[in-house]
Amino acid sequence: MLRLWRKIRAVGRVAEPALPAWTGERPAAAAGLGGSVQIRHVDAGSCNGCEVEIGSAFGPVHDVERYGARLVASPRHADALLVTGPVTRNMAEPLRRTYEAVPAPKLVVAVGDCARDCGVFAGAYGVVGAVSDVVPVDMEVAGCPPRPEAIVAAVRKLTGR
């Protein structure tokens, strides 16, 4: 307990300063969500590079939760899906079902080059295709892996904050 306190005091504040309010455009479906977006993350066959960056975006440094986004444990609770990786054969049907399980209005964000166009895995025998080949995609985040700032920007575009 004391060690924890000491650590807290020694490390101090690590979070980046909060960015000014979002003024850019937002997808039409996101407007219906107000300023709070619940996000379900789906790994459709990623190498986990994007997961590390998503973890970083939701971590203490970038702390995207302060802009009104939250990761949830079930698509039933979610407004948006954050999909990573090329969609593998085993994950195509679960991804489709996850999309169906999200209540409308819903959004899908394809995170990373693999999710956008299969990246280096294009044409591999276990890959069905990009995320947009399986479920409709509303937004894309480029990069292999994308920087956490890019993920933060995409999420802010959803929440509008």
Next chain:
Amino acid sequence: MNLAQSGFGVALTIGALTAVLAVAVPVRLRAAVTGAGTALTGAAGAATGVAAVLGQSFTLALPGLLPLSGVSLVLDPLGGVFLAVTGGVAVAAGIYGIGYARHGGDARLVSAVLPLFVMAMLVVPVAASVGTLLVGWELMALTSLLLVLTEHRRREEVAEAGRWYAVMTHLGLVAVLIGLMIFAGHAGGDSFAALRAAARHMSPTVAGVVFVLVLAGFGSKAGILPLHAWLPRAHPEAPSHVSALMSAAMVNLGVYGIVRVGFDLFGGVAAGGTRWWWLLVLLLGAASAVYGILQAAMSTDLKRLLGYSTTENMGLVLVGVGAAGLFASSGNRALAGLALAAALLHVINHAGFKTLLFLAAGSVLHATGTRDLDALGGLRAGMPATTAAFGWGGLAASALPPGTAFVSEWLLVQALIHGLPTAGAATAIVLPVAVAAVALTAGLAVATFVKAFGVGFLARPRSDAAARASESSPAMLAGMGLAGVACAVLALVPTVVLSGVGRVAGVVAGSGGRAVTGVVTLQLTAIAGTLSPLLLTLALLAAMVVVLGVVRAVAARRARRVARLWDCGAGPLSARMEYTATSFAEPLQRVFDDVVAPETDVDVTHHEESRYLVAAVEYRRRVPDRIERRLYQPVLAAIGFWGQVGRRLAPGSVHRYLGYGFYAVIVLLIVLTVTR
């Protein structure tokens, strides 16, 4: 000849006739004859008991029937309560047995012994001399032992359970025997009247020794810590209607013995000097209640779970009995009457719901061939009536408002809380602890029965046997239905029995008046307190209807979307994904890790070629009975050691054996010469 006397005569006559007929009739009719006869014996016994509670009594002395002391019977209201409970359980178990015994338990011996067992249980509460009591007690122990051993040919565990039961019940008998013999030795006669008269002149030390011995003997029959080890072994191994008789009727007689000796025979000395007796009873009761339900919560064997729950409920009863003794010894007779009424009501309630639960568990065992909760589940589809019966029994056992245990535990807690002003430092410490123990027990009981019902009956079947289960025969359902109706009456209008039980408790505890009055609403006479189980249940039902109606109305306004059940996107859910009894109890087991001390074993087998590759992982978890391990294992090991040592004395040489006899006679003669 009044109703009580004729009823008792009829009960014994029918019981004896049934035993004879069971041997004589062909195997086809045997189950029906035994079941019907047992039920009729029970009905006559129950009628006798009710008549006794209402004020009738009889005295019967048959000096020539047994050598030395003869048989002496006196029926009084206290005995009547236990007679009525035993009779009631026997009716349900007998009717159930008609359908159950047909599938195996209809051997000649077993069929003949069942009515004898019921008869022995009817004799014990009516016995009015030490000799009669002990004969009835031993007859009860032997007949129940034979019934426990029914299935010993088919399963090995039965023999082991039988050995445990045989040894422990006889050690209990020895304790009771020595205690009552010391008592009778001081009294100069073995009739209860003589004992009552002698109790006034006994020294506190001797009285204390007698009470502790008797408590140990009767307590072991009631499954009280630390003498409970036989109960969760023997009760599950017996045929289920016998389990019901043992767990719902026989254990009560342990409580009867303690109340009879402590309140009635020692009634005269209860003022002042005996407070520690009742503190001991109360603490043992509280420990048994918590430990019993904790082991039940950990148990994955349906009938073993119910056996441990018996220990728990007998513990709660003893908390009430101990509190009653404590209040009586500090002069608060009215409160003592209330505590004893709560204890007796709990005896009746426990008999009701434990009969129902054991009979339902028997139907499950009968239909699926297993008692392992981890292999059950999904019985609701195949066995709707049994599922309803077990659910109703579980609700009754878990001390929630529409259940029976709620009323008696409420009375018990009322008595304990209002007993606080009773003087004494020990009382001031023990009573709040007892309240906490009762509350903890009630909470754990809910978890236990949610587990037993949810895992065992709902969700999907975990084995083929559970999937193929079909409903039991009409006779079995009738037995369960009877017990279920009794539970409903006890839960909704407990005043039906409380008026009688309250009067009995008042007489036994010496307060004279009734502890509880009222018809629909219970009103406590000693303290301010009212409870109306019927209105409470109606209010609960009304609230549920209102909430459901509002939810429906709100939902109807919103647009509905039909969606697939969310199964993590991975395809159909299988029974392997369900909570098992083990996993459901795991969080509880973690909380009580220090108490239950589970043993876990993980064996990892690696590949031959590389330590980094795992070939197989084996995980084992056991929750052993800790008291059994700490207390019994060393004793058993010591007995085994001395047995080995003793074998050296018997090398097989006849000369040596003759020598032993010779030297023993010499030593005896020397001792006699010196001491005379």
